Every structure is written in structure tokens, then in C-alpha cells.
Amino acid sequence: MPLFDYSLLLTGKYHDMLVAGLLLSLQLLAAALVLALPIALTVAMLRLSPFAALRWLGFAYVESIRNIPLLAHMLFWYFGAPELLPEGIKQWLYAGHIEAFSAVIALALYTAAFMAEDIRSGIRAIPTVQFEAGRAMGFSYLATMRRVVLPQALRVTIPPLISQTLSLWKNTSIATVIGVAELMYQAGQVESATFRSFESFAFASAAYLTVSLAITGLATWYQHRFPVRTI
Helix, strand or coil, X not given: CCCCCCHHHHCHHHHHXXXXXXXXXXXXXXXXXXXXXXXXXXXXXXXXXXXXXXXXXXXXHHHHHHCCXXXXXXXXXXXXXXXXXXXXXXXXXXXXXXXXXXXXXXXXXXXHHHHHHHHHHHHHCCCHHHHHHHHHCCCCHHHHHHXXXXXXXXXXXXXXXXXXXXXXXXXXXXXXHHCCCCHHHHHHHHHHHHXXXXXXXXXXXXXXXXXHHHHHHHHHHHHHHCCCCCC
């Protein structure tokens, strides 16, 4: 029975490949999260707009995005979307890191659809008298949302948003299908080169578990530090 080869994970070029994959996965998580949050907030506001056309626009975004598998999104943004761009922009993208760029776009748009629904639920949890009080003070619709409703709603929404961040972290592994050299991709490369399947994927599994537990711990800490107030 072959022994577990710790040296593969601790030193050498294969260790460096796995660590590089982990770092790229973390970069995908950070970039997609930064992009997804403002999109989600915008879509949530559209969903709650007093204008029917804007509500329909937000509804169409959420339903069209979250009812298509993330894998299909990933393949579309890598293989399909660039073909619709002008030739100059397309060549510029292909000359750069189009795999990582496409993965960030797909992850951000996909995650934003779910986050938008969490934010919308948080806003709807705020009593309508809060909105009416803001309007009575002379604030516009957007000012009432920004100054009165959103500060309270975001406090309610943070725990589910952290949960969506956990899903986003695990979803970064799907970027391997378009050749992004993230953690799962590098684990596969190391396995192919060394035939040490157990060590390669044990490293990837441990890395995903460690970051996931850190995100879960952050959610638990936040819930204890900032409990939801009964209004």
C-alpha cells in the first residue's frame, strides 16, 4: 500500500502549483464578490421599484440567471460572449487572461441573482412605517431607501450574504472547465504528472474546507456580535 507522500504537498514545484491554484481561487472569489454585491443591490432595488417596467427587468434578470446552471454560464461567457464583441476587443481579450475574466463575469452575475433576492427579502423585512417616516420627512424614494431602509435591511441581510459567499467560494472550482488554473485545475495537473491522486485532491479538499470553515466562522461571529434586532 503506497504511503501518503507529505513532501509533495510541503515542498517542490508541485507544492508551488497547488498553492498558486489556491491563491488564484481566492482571487476569483474576491473579484467576483466585489462585482456581485453592487449588481445584487441594483437588481434588488429594481425588484422593489414602484415602476412595473423596472420590477419586470429585475425579475427577468433573477429568473433567467438562477434557472440556468452555473456551468452553462461559464461556458457561454468563455466560448459564446466574446464572439459577439468587436474584433479589436476580442483580440485584446484573447491576448490576455480571458479564462479568468470570463470566470469572474460568470461567477459574479450568477451569485448576484441569489444575493439580490436575499437583499430584497431583507428590505421587505423592514416595516413599511420606516419607509413612510422617511417620506414624511421629505426624503425622495431613493433617499429614503439609502438613509432609512437600507442601513437596517443590510444588517438583516449580512448572514445570508455570507452564506452566498460560501457558495461562491465552492463555485470557483467550476472555472476549471474553461481552463482557469485555479485550485481544482492545479490539483488535476499535479495528479496527472505524479499519479499521486490522494495527495493532490487531499490538498484541494483541505483547502476548500479550511476557507469554507473560515467563512462559516465569520457568519457565526457576525450573528453573535450583531444580532438581528426586533423592530
